[in-house]
Amino acid sequence: MRKLLDGVYTGSGLLSAGLIAAICLLVTAQVLLNLITKYGPFDINLTIPSYADFAGYMLAASTFLALAYTLMRGGHIRVTMVLNLVPSGFRLAAEVFALALCAVVAGYSSFYMYRLVHESYEFGDMSSGIVAIPLYIPQSTVLAGLVILTIALIDLTIQTIRLGRPVIVQMNTE
Structure with a gap:
């Protein structure tokens, strides 16, 4: 299960990087066309x-x-200064509470994003640009990101509880 979850997180990161590269190519192509x-x-x-x-x-x-x-x-800004002020006996509870609260908020956001995607699909909402795109398509990618974030927060919460200490995730600088 650990390999599957790590693969999902890595896959979503790679897809994100690919989309940033596609944005660069698209804007560069338009700039070149403007120059021509x-x-x-x-x-x-x-x-x-x-x-x-x-x-x-x-x-x-x-x-x-x-x-x-x-x-x-470990790339998100964390409020470790606040956690360091918490007495050591409560630090784990504060970490679990923060992660669980974030998971609930992300889950709540996922639910309402799902409702928006479903509504856009049902009503056939289209973008207003020259090329009309069904809005549920780009909205679905936002929903996917929120669902994966919710899973990651639940994963971190469970890891923290199982290990009995805050899970310190470090950026891989290899």
């Missing part, structure tokens, strides 16, 4: 239809898909 339009010998306006919409959707997807990966690699 402005300085080229052609009297034609070259553009990628709805490129800003696509970049925005990819940015939202990459942001949410990266959350669990970043959490599990």
Whole structure:
């Protein structure tokens, strides 16, 4: 089970990185087309239809898909200063409480994001750009990121309880 969860976290992180690279390629392509339009010998306006919409959707997807990966690699800002002020006897309880609370909030967010995706699908909501995209598609990537984050927070909570100490996750700098 540990390998499966780590694989899901890593996979979502890799997908997020791929989406960031795709945003860079898309924006670079549009900038080149703008330069060709402005300085080229052609009297034609070259553009990628709805490129800003696509970049925005990819940015939202990459942001949410990266959350669990970043959490599990220790990249999130943690409030260790506050935990260090807590008496040592309560430190574990405070850590478990914080992780469980975050898991509940992430689960709550996942539930309502699911409802939004379902509603967009049922009503056939489409984007308003030149290229109309069913909104449930980019919304589903945000939902996937939230669900994976919820799983990661539950995973960390269980690990902390089982080990009897806060799980210190460090960034892998290899």
